[in-house]
Amino acid sequence: MSNPEPEKMSVPPPETDVEGGEPAAATARSSGFGVGLVLRRWKRDDYMRKGSLILRAFGLFFSLLSFIIMASNNHGDWREFGKYEEYRYVLAIAILSTMYTGVQTYKQVHQLQTGRELFAFKNSALIEFVGDQIMAYLLLSSASAAIPMTNRMRESSDNIFTDSSAASISMSLLAFLSLASSSLIAGYKLSTASSF
Amino acid sequence: MSNPEPEKMSVPPPETDVEGGEPAAATARSSGFGVGLVLRRWKRDDYMRKGSLILRAFGLFFSLLSFIIMASNNHGDWREFGKYEEYRYVLAIAILSTMYTGVQTYKQVHQLQTGRELFAFKNSALIEFVGDQIMAYLLLSSASAAIPMTNRMRESSDNIFTDSSAASISMSLLAFLSLASSSLIAGYKLSTASSF
Numbered sequence: 001m002s003n004p005e006p007e008k009m010s011v012p013p014p015e016t017d018v019e020g021g022e023p024a025a026a027t028a029r030s031s032g033f034g035v036g037l038v039l040r041r042w043k044r045d046d047y048m049r050k051g052s053l054i055l056r057a058f059g060l061f062f063s064l065l066s067f068i069i070m071a072s073n074n075h076g077d078w079r080e081f082g083k084y085e086e087y088r089y090v091l092a093i094a095i096l097s098t099m100y101t102g103v104q105t106y107k108q109v110h111q112l113q114t115g116r117e118l119f120a121f122k123n124s125a126l127i128e129f130v131g132d133q134i135m136a137y138l139l140l141s142s143a144s145a146a147i148p149m150t151n152r153m154r155e156s157s158d159n160i161f162t163d164s165s166a167a168s169i170s171m172s173l174l175a176f177l178s179l180a181s182s183s184l185i186a187g188y189k190l191s192t193a194s195s196f
Numbered sequence: 197m198s199n200p201e202p203e204k205m206s207v208p209p210p211e212t213d214v215e216g217g218e219p220a221a222a223t224a225r226s227s228g229f230g231v232g233l234v235l236r237r238w239k240r241d242d243y244m245r246k247g248s249l250i251l252r253a254f255g256l257f258f259s260l261l262s263f264i265i266m267a268s269n270n271h272g273d274w275r276e277f278g279k280y281e282e283y284r285y286v287l288a289i290a291i292l293s294t295m296y297t298g299v300q301t302y303k304q305v306h307q308l309q310t311g312r313e314l315f316a317f318k319n320s321a322l323i324e325f326v327g328d329q330i331m332a333y334l335l336l337s338s339a340s341a342a343i344p345m346t347n348r349m350r351e352s353s354d355n356i357f358t359d360s361s362a363a364s365i366s367m368s369l370l371a372f373l374s375l376a377s378s379s380l381i382a383g384y385k386l387s388t389a390s391s392f
Binding site for chain 2: 086137140142148149180184187188191192
């Protein structure tokens with residue numbers, strides 16, 4: 001709970017003295033330490049950028065699979081996804097998530113290739129964090145809503161309709177895991193960007 | 197995405213010079229600025245601590261309500277919560293959430309009164325963040341799972357059983373909102389504590 005940073009930062013800097021050998025060495029050491037910190041931080045930021053891109057690409061892949069599997073889940077009679085509100089919910093959220101992760105992945109790839117941001121919003125870190133978190137909640141909610149009914153259906157009959165539903169729900173859950181992890185990185189970025 | 201902090205922090209500090217009036221003034225100004233930052237940060241930390249306590253107390257209140265309403269939801273025949281796995285899930289998560297938020301609230305009140313931490317873990321910020329986030333996901337998942345069946349039941353019959361179920365689910369959703377907000381604060385604390 002207690003934060004040691006402010007104390008560290010209010011320590012007075014060592015005085016620069018051209019005559020004495022020891023204070024100069026102390027200065028060099030302290031500035032080397034600062035550069036090391038900055039370099040380490042840049043490296044970590046780089047890992048985070050790549051990690052965030054990979055997680056969003058996984059999110060895109062899984063949401064797209066969930067969307068395609070659920071949308072093609074029509075086998076006549078009672079075995080049509082459109083007759084159940086839970087499955088319509090899964091499909092709607094999978095489409096939303098595909099669109100969101102698609103835009104985010106495209107944006108990040110564009111930035112990695114050209115070095116410029118596609119949209120120059122001031123609060124893009126905040127938008128990313130909120131977007132990831134909300135999509136993660138929606139994906140989890142839709143998968144949770146569809147699981148009990150699918151479970152009950154599979155107890156009585158196990159056919160291509162129930163199998164496809166289960167596959168689509170699993171893909172939604174995997175997309176949820178990707179976006180939940182991605183929101184951790186986005187949250188970290190957001191809080192370090194605005195911490196001082 | 198670009199982080200301005202490292203540049204700011206690697207600026208060389210102004211040299212202290214006892215002879216010249218102007219550099220001394222510059223030093224005073226810069227140290228005053230630093231103190232202002234630290235004070236502002238402490239104030240913000242204080243708000244966050246209080247906000248986190250209030251949000252967890254709300255989480256405890258709503259989970260307890262959800263737990264009590266669902267546990268007393270027995271009205272004979274088909275109107276017993278134990279016959280539906282969705283409602284058993286809601287009850288189980290409400291109990292878990294009550295226990296978790298109870299311990300966290302007690303811990304924070306204890307710390308506020310005595311100034312000491314109840315458990316001195318090294319990673320307590322991490323544990324809090326992970327705990328809040330996982331409880332939020334579980335609460336959302338249980339509420340989402342129980343909503344479709346309750347909805348379908350209320351279409352055919354609207355009695356004390358379906359009303360109590362709906363009330364319990366709503367309380368779970370409110371507890372989810374409290375814990376999701378609390379996890380934002382915990383995540384902020386976590387990332388500022390470990391950012392350098």
